Amino acid sequence: MLSKFDYAKPLVLEEALNVLSKNEGDTYILAGGTDLLIALRHNLIDAKHIIDIKSIPELDVFEFVEGKGLLIGANVVCNALIESEIVKEKYTALHDAAAVLATYPLRNRATLVGNICNGSPGADLPPSLLIYDAEVKIASAEGERTVPLKEFFTGVKKTQLAANEMVVSVFLPDPGSAEDRSCYYRQTRLKGHDLSSVGVACRINGDGKAAIGINAVAITPLRLTALEDELNAKGITEESIDWAAEEIQNHIKPISDVRASKEYRLHMAGVLLKRGLTHLMEKEA
Numbered sequence: 001m002l003s004k005f006d007y008a009k010p011l012v013l014e015e016a017l018n019v020l021s022k023n024e025g026d027t028y029i030l031a032g033g034t035d036l037l038i039a040l041r042h043n044l045i046d047a048k049h050i051i052d053i054k055s056i057p058e059l060d061v062f063e064f065v066e067g068k069g070l071l072i073g074a075n076v077v078c079n080a081l082i083e084s085e086i087v088k089e090k091y092t093a094l095h096d097a098a099a100v101l102a103t104y105p106l107r108n109r110a111t112l113v114g115n116i117c118n119g120s121p122g123a124d125l126p127p128s129l130l131i132y133d134a135e136v137k138i139a140s141a142e143g144e145r146t147v148p149l150k151e152f153f154t155g156v157k158k159t160q161l162a163a164n165e166m167v168v169s170v171f172l173p174d175p176g177s178a179e180d181r182s183c184y185y186r187q188t189r190l191k192g193h194d195l196s197s198v199g200v201a202c203r204i205n206g207d208g209k210a211a212i213g214i215n216a217v218a219i220t221p222l223r224l225t226a227l228e229d230e231l232n233a234k235g236i237t238e239e240s241i242d243w244a245a246e247e248i249q250n251h252i253k254p255i256s257d258v259r260a261s262k263e264y265r266l267h268m269a270g271v272l273l274k275r276g277l278t279h280l281m282e283k284e285a
């Protein structure tokens with residue numbers, strides 16, 4: 001049974017932020033509700049106040065500016081990402097990740113911002129956002145701040161959002177070069193009904209440099225910059241991809257849980273990295 005809570009459905013952002021400013025750790029933002037309603041139903045959280053943000057037009061923004069980048073508001077759902085030609089062409093890994101998330105009806109509700117705010121280490125969208133140096137715009141009644149996504153996650157189900165703050169949008173810089181390309185591969189137990197057992201996003205930019213994002217192998221999604229640096233110093237070849245597919249095991253700390261064993265995750269991280277980088281190299285040829 002659901003516990004009792006107040007429900008607010010503000011029509012402007014300012015109103016939502018004012019309600020949030022009184023938060024004593026018992027107020028939750030409701031976007032698509034695909035994570036939040038499950039947590040409520042199973043009494044995993046003790047919510048006294050719910051702020052439904054779906055009727056706030058400022059949060060619907062979904063706009064690409066050439067030379068600058070893509071702004072994705074807090075109400076933008078996964079199916080909108082999949083249907084966007086810009087996302088498909090310029091941020092292909094994000095398109096791939098949105099397309100494997102859950103099922104079509106669920107993707108009509110599940111937002112990108114909800115996916116990151118939920119703070120799950122196995123969420124599908126963060127690796128693809130991390131390889132594009134995504135920035136998170138956070139607002140409170142006191143003002144706004146922007147943080148790199150790689151600093152946003154602080155632990156399992158934890159982010160650096162303060163109680164009086166919410167995310168208003170995520171920004172992805174324009175990759176610029178037509179040579180820039182990316183992809184996302186994941187391993188999961190049940191298609192459409194589960195988070196990743198492990199998922200890897202790979203990007204090769206216009207200068208031929210690789211970026212690697214991964215989920216479900218640590219307490220937060222990760223950008224593997226140290227591995228990228230070593231790989232990029234070698235240059236991306238069949239041999240260096242094989243090397244990286246082995247070496248990745250030294251850059252992640254998976255655990256065994258209901259989805260997969262630690263050993264399986266270590267193995268699959270290498271398999272998916274090799275699959276991703278090889279696919280991107282073939283795409284260039």
Ligand SMILES: Cc1cc2nc3c(=O)[nH]c(=O)nc-3n(C[C@H](O)[C@H](O)[C@H](O)COP(=O)(O)OP(=O)(O)OC[C@H]3O[C@@H](n4cnc5c(N)ncnc54)[C@H](O)[C@@H]3O)c2cc1C
Pocket residue numbers: 028029030031032033034035036037038074100101102103106109110111112113114115116117118122123124125161165166167168192193194195196
């Ligand atoms: C059957 C099923 C299958 C699923 N499969 C997958 C899958 O394959 N891959 C995957 O990654 N996920 C999956 N999910 C999880 C879920 O659909 C996603 O995490 C979704 O993107 C969350 O977005 P939402 O809009 O529904 O968020 P909500 O449920 O509304 O919110 C999620 C959390 O984020 C907070 N929040 C939301 N918006 C904001 C904001 N603007 N500012 C601050 N906090 C905010 C909420 O308070 C809540 O704590 C699945 C869920 C279900 C039920």
